[in-house]
Amino acid sequence: MKQISRFSHFGELSDKDYFRIALSVDCVIFGFEDGELKVLVIKCNIKEYKGLWSLLGDLVKPDEDLDTASYRILKERTGLDDVYLEQVQTFGQVGRHPAGRVITTAYFSLVNIKDHQLKLSDNELHWHPVNEIAEMAFDHMEILKGCLERLREKVIDHPVVFNLLPKKFSLRELQSLYEAILNIKLDRRNFRKKFFMMDWLIDLEELEEDVPHRPGKLYKFNQAKFGRKTKKVS
Amino acid sequence: MKQISRFSHFGELSDKDYFRIALSVDCVIFGFEDGELKVLVIKCNIKEYKGLWSLLGDLVKPDEDLDTASYRILKERTGLDDVYLEQVQTFGQVGRHPAGRVITTAYFSLVNIKDHQLKLSDNELHWHPVNEIAEMAFDHMEILKGCLERLREKVIDHPVVFNLLPKKFSLRELQSLYEAILNIKLDRRNFRKKFFMMDWLIDLEELEEDVPHRPGKLYKFNQAKFGRKTKKVS
DNA sequence: TTCAAATGTGTATTTTTAACACATTATTAC
DNA sequence: GTAATAATGTGTTAAAAATACACATTTGAA
Numbered sequence: 001m002k003q004i005s006r007f008s009h010f011g012e013l014s015d016k017d018y019f020r021i022a023l024s025v026d027c028v029i030f031g032f033e034d035g036e037l038k039v040l041v042i043k044c045n046i047k048e049y050k051g052l053w054s055l056l057g058d059l060v061k062p063d064e065d066l067d068t069a070s071y072r073i074l075k076e077r078t079g080l081d082d083v084y085l086e087q088v089q090t091f092g093q094v095g096r097h098p099a100g101r102v103i104t105t106a107y108f109s110l111v112n113i114k115d116h117q118l119k120l121s122d123n124e125l126h127w128h129p130v131n132e133i134a135e136m137a138f139d140h141m142e143i144l145k146g147c148l149e150r151l152r153e154k155v156i157d158h159p160v161v162f163n164l165l166p167k168k169f170s171l172r173e174l175q176s177l178y179e180a181i182l183n184i185k186l187d188r189r190n191f192r193k194k195f196f197m198m199d200w201l202i203d204l205e206e207l208e209e210d211v212p213h214r215p216g217k218l219y220k221f222n223q224a225k226f227g228r229k230t231k232k233v234s
Numbered sequence: 235m236k237q238i239s240r241f242s243h244f245g246e247l248s249d250k251d252y253f254r255i256a257l258s259v260d261c262v263i264f265g266f267e268d269g270e271l272k273v274l275v276i277k278c279n280i281k282e283y284k285g286l287w288s289l290l291g292d293l294v295k296p297d298e299d300l301d302t303a304s305y306r307i308l309k310e311r312t313g314l315d316d317v318y319l320e321q322v323q324t325f326g327q328v329g330r331h332p333a334g335r336v337i338t339t340a341y342f343s344l345v346n347i348k349d350h351q352l353k354l355s356d357n358e359l360h361w362h363p364v365n366e367i368a369e370m371a372f373d374h375m376e377i378l379k380g381c382l383e384r385l386r387e388k389v390i391d392h393p394v395v396f397n398l399l400p401k402k403f404s405l406r407e408l409q410s411l412y413e414a415i416l417n418i419k420l421d422r423r424n425f426r427k428k429f430f431m432m433d434w435l436i437d438l439e440e441l442e443e444d445v446p447h448r449p450g451k452l453y454k455f456n457q458a459k460f461g462r463k464t465k466k467v468s
Numbered sequence: 469t470t471c472a473a474a475t476g477t478g479t480a481t482t483t484t485t486a487a488c489a490c491a492t493t494a495t496t497a498c
Numbered sequence: 499g500t501a502a503t504a505a506t507g508t509g510t511t512a513a514a515a516a517t518a519c520a521c522a523t524t525t526g527a528a
Binding site (some may be wrong): 405406418422423426427445446447448449450451 | 504505506507508509518
């Protein structure tokens with residue numbers, strides 16, 4: 001109770017208010033490729049979790065905001081600037097990291113895989129199908145699940161999936177993306193009807209190329225209608 | 235980049251991976267009284283925010299999980315054990331706390347005000363109508379807004395509001411609670427119909443007492459249908 | 469030229485949500 | 499005890515949203 005009082009009411013933090021704690025952010029970076037939802041992971045080298053996949057994360061710096069830290073990681077890892085990023089949950093279990101007390105705040109982000117293919121090769125980074133991951137290092141499986149669930153809730157009401165697609169895309173690609181995220185089959189006619197009604201799409205009057213079948217029309221996201229990408233749409 | 239590698243891949247955290255950071259949790263404790271949604275606040279005594287309301291929070295202990303810390307605060311402040319608690323968001327802006335770098339994880343909780351009236355008197359705690367708070371200490375206004383928004387989303391699909399009511403309640407009380415949370419008027423007939431359809435309620439075959447009008451039937455929450463209070467219902 | 473595969477399109481049905489009014493019951497005031 | 503007050507309790511109709519469903523068209527490939 002004394003500690004509460006000191007903390008809530010009176011001046012500076014005293015030495016014993018601090019302890020050896022590290023703060024990190026972990027990014028669940030989603031991508032979409034070959035009809036599958038994928039997540040960017042890296043092989044874990046610490047002995048406790050040798051060989052398992054882990055998420056991309058880093059310690060937060062003393063003078064760095066949480067959001068800034070996660071943007072930094074994304075930039076460093078994917079080279080991408082203008083990505084969708086959303087804080088999901090903070091994981092603070094005492095024993096979650098073998099190296100000590102590390103609290104991590106999880107973010108999910110949505111990127112178009114094609115936009116940064118080049119950066120991947122010389123690295124141990126890897127796009128892994130979300131559905132095919134059963135085990136990860138640390139509590140990263142739990143983090144991944146939490147972020148996936150949040151993504152699923154999000155896409156139902158909010159136009160965020162466009163961050164996973166190239167600028168121009170067909171309705172088939174869009175539908176297949178929703179099916180991959182939600183893990184369900186959708187009716188093509190109802191899907192199209194709904195999207196046209198919502199007015200989220202702009203018809204580019206162009207056709208797909210290099211597809212082994214009748215090409216579909218290409219669309220782009222009606223961004224003007226929603227303002228900044230990362231802003232929540234009500 | 236070196237720091238990323240050390241952190242992600244190799245053994246122990248080195249000294250420079252730590253910095254003077256304090257971790258806290260803040261609880262937005264909601265209650266319902268006199269037809270209003272209220273939040274439990276305390277007068278802030280630090281000079282920068284003298285006289286403003288602040289949320290109830292405390293530093294997390296070195297060996298304490300985040301969830302445990304927020305339960306502890308609730309227990310200390312309200313005397314209540316079995317409360318609904320949900321993590322909402324972590325606030326880590328560099329300058330958010332005048333005493334130093336303090337990162338806080340916000341939780342909201344739902345309690346029945348009547349259950350712990352006694353504990354309040356000798357304290358500076360105060361139940362304040364949510365709608366009448368315009369300014370708070372620190373970034374607590376932002377935290378409150380975030381939690382309120384989360385609560386609003388939550389109550390639409392999930393049976394959590396019962397935590398704000400006494401064991402026995404009338405449909406009028408229940409509806410008035412929804413109206414207070416969502417800040418809208420609801421149609422009484424549709425409201426009742428919906429609740430009976432959802433099968434969330436058990437008719438206690440009792441009537442209200444001490445009401446200055448025709449008493450309504452009393453109900454209790456159909457808890458058996460949903461398992462643990464704090465568990466998410468899909 | 470034919471085949472395969474995906475595009476593009478509309479209607480009927482069901483379900484959900486929203487709007488809406490009056491008789492009944494208990495309390496209170498006279 | 500009678501009348502006034504105030505809230506309870508109850509169904510139907512209309513509108514909107516979600517779902518189910520089939521066939522002709524276009525292009526690429528064989």
